[in-house]
Each structure stands twice: as structure tokens, then as C-alpha cells.
Amino acid sequence: MLRYFYILVFFVYGIGLQAQSTKKEVLFTVAEEPVYAEEFIRIFNKNLDLVKDESQKDVDSYLKLFINYKLKIKEAQAKGLDTMPTYVRELENYKSQLAKNYLTDTKVTDALVEEAYKRMVTEVKASHILIRIDENASPQDTLQVYNELLKLRERIKKEGFDAVQKEMHNGQTVYAENLGYFSAFKMVYEFENAAYNTKIGDISMPFKTRFGYHIVIVEDERPARGERTVAHIMVANKRDDKLESAATRIQEIYKKIQQGESFETLAKQFSEDKSSAENGGKLAPFSGGQLSSTEFEDIAFSLKEKGDVSKPFESGFGWHIIKLYDKTEVADFKSMKPELEARVKRDTRSQLINTSIVNKLKERYKVAENTAALAYFQSLLNESYYMASWSLPQDFTASKTLVVIDKKTVTYNDFGQYLFKNQRKASAKKPFGVIVNEAYSNFLNAELMQYQEDNLENESEDFANIVTEYRDGLLLFDLMENEIWNASKTDSVALKAYYDANKNNYNWNTRIDADVASSSQKRTIKSVKKMLDAGQNPKAIKEALNTKDQVNVIFTSGIMDMEHQALTSDIAFEKGVSKIYQHNDAFVVANIKAVLPKAPKTYDEAKGQIISDYQVVKEEKWLKDLEQKYPIQVNETVFTKLKANLKSK
Incomplete structure (x- = not known):
């Protein structure tokens, strides 16, 4: 995470002032490699609202920073940091996570989210009858169950649900239940749909869920009660x-x-x-x-x-x-939308999103399928597939084309390996034709989604920009860590030499050795002052004024300079008990035991600041070396036009 935050100022994607006059124009080159004006404008424009350093808001100053950044990226690539396994792995993980935000159908998702919210604020009271049936039941058995539910539907209209419930419910193959009130996400989506699409007092037509076939009787609706x-x-x-x-x-x-x-x-x-x-x-x-x-x-x-x-x-x-x-109470739509979107994507209704995405991808990539080949794969399966011991035959025609997705060819072997790896999921009740067709559908969907993900950088400028920013950010962090940060911390000889040459920059300001008391009550701090004047120490004062249940005074003790948070800016650095000051909505008094004059810091005392200063010097020298190694050529005509464009906005 530190890697990404380090380069936040440079790598924030966002809106850009991408005027046609500068689009795809070369702003400068690094060792003859072009850097385009549009990239500079995009990053500068976004960072303008983020940075506090006014120098970074000046276009000329920012160009220098941007050139330095490009020099560093060039050096990182030259050192092969972009091929390191840890770098490649982290970048791929990030791309995969980021891609999830793009591999969706926003229109369908938004519609499902709005539908879910409408159902969240309205509860439906319903009863149902379910007849259990195997998912792979024959058409004849399915029709029999469907017709049985039609008969029960007519009986309920005449006799009422209670009478039919008493006769039919057995808790094994037939369930006749009062469900009470429910809202979105409380039932499987197919059942929820049937309930919310049936009018109060009506009985739905038979419909299927993974449990079997149902009819639902809607009895009432009411506003959700939170x-x-x-x-x-x-x-x-x-x-x-x-x-x-x-x-x-x-x-x-x-x-x-x-x-x-x-x-x-x-x-x-x-x-x-x-x-x-x-x-x-x-x-x-x-x-x-x-x-x-x-x-x-x-x-x-x-x-x-x-x-x-x-x-x-x-x-x-x-x-x-x-x-x-x-x-x-039920929150408003805006507040609930992120949570609902996450739930929709976890719920079975997400299949509607996936189906929409797949259909659009098939059209976009002009998928050419050889569905006739599925009969060949069906002929390869045998009983061992149900026992997860099946393997592809030796004479398997692996190299034939099964599907063409845009520029990608998917072979028989690709699908064959998919069948092999997924045989443990096979149900012994499913015919081989059903197994192959379902596997092919899932396989093709996965291939389409993966192809889109692999090509997102070419298809989405927004995605490409973010990935580039993250990619360069990782490189920049690794490079700086190796070349500047770690080297500066471990090169003790160079640090000591830098300290010796710049001792005058490392000094203690005037300080005091003091006990500073603070209380929200002025009367308490007056008591503290009297006790300090009488020579009592902080421990005795706290024992006298604080109780088990109430803290009335807190002491801060030690060596302090004028910037210390316990001290008010106008306190007099004089030995003895000070007057009472008002400070940070409280009252303070100090017992100054000693005043320490300005003095030089030792190497150990100043080491943190020495490292920081030395890193700046080291980086400046290193950048000059990089400028020699990778010559910079600025296109002044493009830069002048770019500045004018930015200043007019």
C-alpha cells in the first residue's frame, strides 16, 4: 500500500483538459522515446486540486517534476525491475481486481439494484406449495408435476389454502407453507420474482426454482418495517x-x-x-x-x-x-445503493448480469462457434466421468478449432482440458449430452470474460490509464527504495561525512527541562501553582488533586522546545514556576527546572534529519546523472501551446 501512496501526486487518474490541439502531440522525449502532451495535461489537471505545494501548480515547475519522474521510470525499466517476479505478481493481482469494476453490465446492474430497493421497502405476505422434483427429471415427470400444481391452484381458488395445506403437506415431496412477510434477498430470486409479480389475492402460475416447482399465493403487502x-x-x-x-x-x-x-x-x-x-x-x-x-x-x-x-x-x-x-428504518436508496449492488452481484440474480455481458461480448467479438463438435466430445465420455477417473483418449484431436473469439483461437484441447478438470462436479444422473452442453456454455462464458479482461487496456482508456499509473508507481517505489532510501540509510560513512560537512545545520533551539501541569479548571491549576511554589513534586500533586474516579490534573515532564504541544507559544523560558497560561481550551502552569541554551546536535541526535537531507542531495545528483544517461528534448512549441491552454481554463 505504501508503494501506491508514495506516488499519489503523480498517479491519480481523472478528467483532463485534452484539447484537440495537444492530443497525441509529443511534449518531450526521453532518450528519443516520446512522452505525449495529453498524459501531462491529464495528470497535471487532476493533481492541481490535490497538491498543497504552490510550486507544483506552476506548469514550468511541474514539467520539471514530470521529466524527473519519466527519467526514473526509464531507469527502472533499464534495470529490469518490471520483470521481477514480485513486481509482475503484484501488478497482475491489481489488474485482476481493478478489472472487476469494468467487467459488468452497468445498465442491467442498475436495473437490478433499483428493483431490489423497491422490494426492500415493501414486504410481501405469501404462502406457497412446492412439489420437489429432481433437477434432471424427464420432460414427462416435469409435465406431470406442472399439471398437478395447476390442479392444486384451482382447488385453492375454490377451497382456500388452509384446506389444501392440511391435505397435501407431507414435508418430504410436497410442502404447503405459510411464509409470512418477506422482502428482497429473503427467498431465491425466482421465487421472489413470482411473489412480487403476483397481485394481492392472486395465485401464480407454476414456476421452477432449484428446489422444484411452486405456486405462490400472495395475501398482503405492507411497507417494510426496518x-x-x-x-x-x-x-x-x-x-x-x-x-x-x-x-x-x-x-x-x-x-x-x-x-x-x-x-x-x-x-x-x-x-x-x-x-x-x-x-x-x-x-x-x-x-x-x-x-x-x-x-x-x-x-x-x-x-x-x-x-x-x-x-x-x-x-x-x-x-x-x-x-x-x-x-x-429502511435507509434511502442513495445510502443503500453500494450495499445493494454488492448483494446483487453475490445473489443468483447476478446470472442476469453475466448473461447480458456474455451476449454483448459474443456480438462485439463476432464469436465463431463450431457447436457441431460437441457431439464429438459427448462420444468421448463414459461412466468413468461420473467417478472422476476419466481422461482424454490418446487419439484425441487436440489441435482442431472449436471457437474463434476475435483474434483468439480456442482449440479442442482447451475444452477437453476443461472437461477433464471439472469431472468431479459431474452428476451421475445427468446424461452425457447435458454435461457437455452445460460445460461448454460455462467454458465459453469464461473464455469470453477472460478475453475481455486480457484486452481491457486496449478497449478502455480509463482502465489503461489507471493500470499505467499503478504500473509506474510500483516501479518508481522499487527504484527509489533501491537507489535512494535504503542506500541513504545504510551508507554510514557517507552520512557521517555529510554531517561533518554540514554541522551548522543541526542545532538544538533553546529548551527547558520542565514539569507542565494542565487542567480544564482554572481553580485546579491555581492549586497546582501554589503546590509547585511550595516545592511539591508532580506525583504528590496528582495524589492530592486526583481521585480514583476523577482526573483533575495531568503532568507532562521532560526536555521541551518552544514547539512542544504542552507549551503555549508565549511562555517565558525562565527558571522557576511560571504564571498561569490559557492553552488549547485548558489552563497550564510550568515548573521550569532548567533552561538549556542553543547547542549543536550530535550525529546520533540529528541522524533522522541527516538521512532525510542526504537523500535529497543524493537524489539531485542521481537525477543529473540520469539526464546525461537519457537525454531530454522538450518540444517548446507544444509546451507553449499547452501552457496557454491550461492557463485559459
Whole structure:
């Protein structure tokens, strides 16, 4: 990370003043290698808002900095730093991560994000019937299930859901369930779609998810109720205690709460929900429709203020008392958009994005497919594929062309190796034709996405600029570390010689050896001053004025110069107890035990500053050498026009 931040000033991509008059014009050459005006303008214009050094905002000064930067990059490449394995690996990792922001369909993603938000703010209440069926069921079996659901759909219209539920639900092959309220991301996307696209009071047509075929009955809609964090005390209806009922027990606990006893303590003592009792009854945050008890949920959402406690009430689990800890309403779209976008990309609905991307890539790259070849691959599979022991035959025709993606040829061998590596994922129930077709679809999609990623620098100027900036930033960091920073720190002979030649630059200013007291209360600091005048030390003063529960005075002791944060700028450097000063919204008084006059710093005392100064000198000399090694030729005509263009903006 340090590498990237080091060159932030030079490598921030952004808008540029790319006037047609300077586009692709050579600004200067480094050893006859051109550097274009548009690159300089782009980086200068962005950095103008970032740098505080006014000299870097001057075009002439900035050109010098830019030339120095290009000299360093040239030297790094000459030294082969761009071929080092660590450099190549870090750059490739960065490119791969960055590419994810470009390998997407923004239009489809935005539509899915907006759809998800609309569903997040509206909860649907629904029931459903699911008939389980194997994903690879025959068309005849699939049709049978579909028709069965059509019959159940008609029965529900006439008899009502409850009657059909009692007869049909077996919890194995048929599920007839009341789902309560739910919103986006709580169900698989196909189910969510069916629920939100069915009107209140209607029954959907049969539809498929990975679990089987469903029909969904939509009963109600309501605005989403946000999220709540509560604690509860529960007394189960089925209790070992035969002497008192659950209702009596919960009322006794409620009276204790009304008497002012701690809810959390009572939960630890008496709540029969063992999973939450030890934590004072506190539950994980939940949103509408997330709990299996609508009674519990309704009471929780009815509490208005943090700390409110409900009256005792009964649910299917027993009797409860709830305390509200926190409430969060559904945020606005702008606030939620980043989170929703991330969830959309993790959710199964992301397949819609991928499908859109793949279709566009097929059109962009004019993909030429040899789908007839899939029959050949199907003929190669045998039973060993299901057991992950299959291999390509010796007479496999590896070199034939399977697909052409723009300028890339994909061979039989490429797909054959893909089949070989993915055989562990094969289901014994899937026919070989299905296995090959699904594998080919996934393989082609992956190839298209990889081809786009490999060519992003050619297709996206924005991506190319960022990668160039990062690539050069890594090189610059490695070069500076090797040539300047490390060398300056380890060359003790050169550092000592530099110190000896420049001793007059390293001096201590006048300093004091002092104990400085600080307090927010003036009366306290007055007491401190009296005690200091009486000769008491900081330890005794702190013991007298501070208590176990309250700190009234803090001391800072040691050698300090005028810049020390504990000192006010107008304090007099005179031996003895000072007057009281107001400083940083507090009051201070100092006991100055000694005044230390200006004095030269030893080598060890000044070493940090010596290293920093020596690095500057060393870099200046090194840059002069680089200018000799890689001659610079500035195109003054282009630079004059560039300056005029920048100053007019």
C-alpha cells in the first residue's frame, strides 16, 4: 500500500483538459522515446486540486517534476525491475481486481439494484406449495408435476389454502407453507420474482426454482418495517414447575421490572430461552418476516423508544416480555445503493448480469462457434466421468478449432482440458449430452470474460490509464527504495561525512527541562501553582488533586522546545514556576527546572534529519546523472501551446 501512496501526486487518474490541439502531440522525449502532451495535461489537471505545494501548480515547475519522474521510470525499466517476479505478481493481482469494476453490465446492474430497493421497502405476505422434483427429471415427470400444481391452484381458488395445506403437506415431496412477510434477498430470486409479480389475492402460475416447482399465493403487502434489536425474557408453556403456570410466572417477572429491577439481570435468572439468557436476553437484529413468530415480531415492532418494555404476551413458544435496544428504518436508496449492488452481484440474480455481458461480448467479438463438435466430445465420455477417473483418449484431436473469439483461437484441447478438470462436479444422473452442453456454455462464458479482461487496456482508456499509473508507481517505489532510501540509510560513512560537512545545520533551539501541569479548571491549576511554589513534586500533586474516579490534573515532564504541544507559544523560558497560561481550551502552569541554551546536535541526535537531507542531495545528483544517461528534448512549441491552454481554463 505504501508503494501506491508514495506516488499519489503523480498517479491519480481523472478528467483532463485534452484539447484537440495537444492530443497525441509529443511534449518531450526521453532518450528519443516520446512522452505525449495529453498524459501531462491529464495528470497535471487532476493533481492541481490535490497538491498543497504552490510550486507544483506552476506548469514550468511541474514539467520539471514530470521529466524527473519519466527519467526514473526509464531507469527502472533499464534495470529490469518490471520483470521481477514480485513486481509482475503484484501488478497482475491489481489488474485482476481493478478489472472487476469494468467487467459488468452497468445498465442491467442498475436495473437490478433499483428493483431490489423497491422490494426492500415493501414486504410481501405469501404462502406457497412446492412439489420437489429432481433437477434432471424427464420432460414427462416435469409435465406431470406442472399439471398437478395447476390442479392444486384451482382447488385453492375454490377451497382456500388452509384446506389444501392440511391435505397435501407431507414435508418430504410436497410442502404447503405459510411464509409470512418477506422482502428482497429473503427467498431465491425466482421465487421472489413470482411473489412480487403476483397481485394481492392472486395465485401464480407454476414456476421452477432449484428446489422444484411452486405456486405462490400472495395475501398482503405492507411497507417494510426496518430492523429491530431486542432482548426478551421467555417462560415456556411446557414447564417442569407444576406449582405455577407460565402466565403467572411471567407476571411476577414483569412486576419486578416495574419495581425497577434490571431487565438483563432478570433475563439471566429466569428466561427459559437458554440461547439468549446468558446475554441478558439479547437477540440478533431482525427485520420484518424474519422470525417464525408473528406475535413476537408485531410486539417488537410496536415498541417506539429505545428502552421501552412490552407487557407480557403469549406466542407459540410461551410467554414473553420484550425490551427494545435499537431500531433502524429502511435507509434511502442513495445510502443503500453500494450495499445493494454488492448483494446483487453475490445473489443468483447476478446470472442476469453475466448473461447480458456474455451476449454483448459474443456480438462485439463476432464469436465463431463450431457447436457441431460437441457431439464429438459427448462420444468421448463414459461412466468413468461420473467417478472422476476419466481422461482424454490418446487419439484425441487436440489441435482442431472449436471457437474463434476475435483474434483468439480456442482449440479442442482447451475444452477437453476443461472437461477433464471439472469431472468431479459431474452428476451421475445427468446424461452425457447435458454435461457437455452445460460445460461448454460455462467454458465459453469464461473464455469470453477472460478475453475481455486480457484486452481491457486496449478497449478502455480509463482502465489503461489507471493500470499505467499503478504500473509506474510500483516501479518508481522499487527504484527509489533501491537507489535512494535504503542506500541513504545504510551508507554510514557517507552520512557521517555529510554531517561533518554540514554541522551548522543541526542545532538544538533553546529548551527547558520542565514539569507542565494542565487542567480544564482554572481553580485546579491555581492549586497546582501554589503546590509547585511550595516545592511539591508532580506525583504528590496528582495524589492530592486526583481521585480514583476523577482526573483533575495531568503532568507532562521532560526536555521541551518552544514547539512542544504542552507549551503555549508565549511562555517565558525562565527558571522557576511560571504564571498561569490559557492553552488549547485548558489552563497550564510550568515548573521550569532548567533552561538549556542553543547547542549543536550530535550525529546520533540529528541522524533522522541527516538521512532525510542526504537523500535529497543524493537524489539531485542521481537525477543529473540520469539526464546525461537519457537525454531530454522538450518540444517548446507544444509546451507553449499547452501552457496557454491550461492557463485559459
